[in-house]
Amino acid sequence: MKYIDNLILGPILFLTLIISENVLSQTILIDPGHGGKDDGAKAFQSFINKRGGLEKITYFEKDLVLELSKRISKKLKGKNYRVFMTRSFDRTVSLEKRAEIAERVNADLFISIHANASYYKASGGFETYYLNNKSNQAIKKVEEVENKGLEGEDSVVNQILIDLVVNRTVVSSRALASSIHGKLKGFLGSSLKMKDRGIKPGLFFVLALSKRPGVLLEMGFMSNPKELRKISSSTFQERYSEAVVAGIEKYFSKTKKNLSSL
Ligand SMILES: [Zn+2]
Numbered sequence: 001m002k003y004i005d006n007l008i009l010g011p012i013l014f015l016t017l018i019i020s021e022n023v024l025s026q027t028i029l030i031d032p033g034h035g036g037k038d039d040g041a042k043a044f045q046s047f048i049n050k051r052g053g054l055e056k057i058t059y060f061e062k063d064l065v066l067e068l069s070k071r072i073s074k075k076l077k078g079k080n081y082r083v084f085m086t087r088s089f090d091r092t093v094s095l096e097k098r099a100e101i102a103e104r105v106n107a108d109l110f111i112s113i114h115a116n117a118s119y120y121k122a123s124g125g126f127e128t129y130y131l132n133n134k135s136n137q138a139i140k141k142v143e144e145v146e147n148k149g150l151e152g153e154d155s156v157v158n159q160i161l162i163d164l165v166v167n168r169t170v171v172s173s174r175a176l177a178s179s180i181h182g183k184l185k186g187f188l189g190s191s192l193k194m195k196d197r198g199i200k201p202g203l204f205f206v207l208a209l210s211k212r213p214g215v216l217l218e219m220g221f222m223s224n225p226k227e228l229r230k231i232s233s234s235t236f237q238e239r240y241s242e243a244v245v246a247g248i249e250k251y252f253s254k255t256k257k258n259l260s261s262l
Contacts, residue, residue, distance in 0.1 A: 026252060027082040029107035031206065032069035033114040033146065034062040036092025041117035041145070043222040045229070059222060059232060062090060065113040068219060071241035072111070079245065095147075099209035109176065109248065110214030112206055114146060115231065117223040124224045125195030126188060126240075128181040129216040130173035131208055132201030133166055139202045146216065147205045162208045172213035174199075175254065180215060180247030187243035192236060194220060194227075217244070 034040035040061025049055045069085055076083045084105045086098040102110055116127070129142075177199045188194040197218075207214045219240060220231040230236050 025108075027084070027105055027107050028076055028109045028111065028248065029084050029086065029102050029105060029210075030069045030073050030076075031086040031098055031110060031112040031210075032062070032066040033112060034060075034065070035087050035090055036062075038062065038092060038148065040065070041115055041222045043117070043225075043228050045225065059228060061115045061117075061222060064115050064222070064232060065219070066090070068237050068241060069113050071237055072113070072244050075241055075245045076248065079249065081248075095206045095209055098206055099211070102210040102212060107210070107212055109251075110207065110210040110212050111244070111248075112146075112204070112214065112216040114216060114218050116142065116218040116221045117145070118221060119223075121224055124221045124227045125197040126184055126220055127197035127218045128177045128184070128199045129202040129204060129207075129218070130170070130177040130199070131162070131166055131204060131214070132170055132174075133162060133203060134201050139200055142218065143203050147203075158205060158208065162203060165208045165211050169211070169213045172255075173207075173215060176213055176248075176251045177215045179251040179254065180217070180244055183243040183247040183250065184217075184240070187239045187246075188236075192230060192239060194230070 042061070043059045045057045045059065047055055047057070066087070066089075070088070073083045073085055082105075084101065084107070086101050087093045098112075101107075116123075129139075181199045185196050189196055202216065204216050207216060220236075221227045222231070
């Protein structure tokens with residue numbers, strides 16, 4: 001009789017373990033860039049109103065990324081992940097505060113959402129960054145913009161911190177970047193005709209301070225009028241958020257496979 005009990009209980013226990021490992025243990029922190037006093041990138045769009053007058057709408061990066069972050073967060077919650085946001089409305093949050101939140105909620109992944117801007121109106125496309133100390137000039141420009149808002153900056157301490165965090169997280173962060181970017185390519189590249197600018201290493205303090213696997217996503221260029229229309233549309237925001245969620249799911253399923261093959 002005892003043997004039969006074990007036969008039944010065994011699979012039940014196993015199933016319970018798999019379910020809780022699968023869903024409940026993964027915590028994702030979504031970080032909408034900027035906010036409050038920090039508008040991030042800014043762009044204008046002019047149009048002729050019904051009375052024939054010229055009207056101007058101002059778009060702020062902080063608003064676009066918040067909208068996108070909310071969509072990603074809602075979709076992830078629908079998949080039963082534990083999801084938090086570093087801000088859920090328009091407020092100022094320092095980079096250190098964002099890292100503190102990552103610590104407090106014990107996030108497994110940190111996803112920072114941004115929109116790009118360039119002096120060249122023709123620049124366009126989406127790109128995915130992960131923390132690494134190898135960097136080139138083109139990336140430096142993006143870093144300068146996104147690294148604003150660090151209080152009491154001490155570059156020496158930051159360099160040491162970056163080295164430590166890179167050593168610990170670079171393999172996971174690169175895998176996460178590749179999973180998410182692969183899905184973005186599929187979801188945005190063909191139907192929305194967005195340029196794929198690739199996966200890039202970058203020195204982003206918010207990723208270093210969060211001390212966990214993470215990516216910084218630049219959704220598209222606000223400085224490109226055609227692309228601004230695109231990235232502010234709900235069609236784009238839906239597709240983009242679906243791609244990020246699919247990428248996160250792919251990352252977790254790959255991580256699990258690697259663990260079970262050990
Ligand atoms: Zn930004």
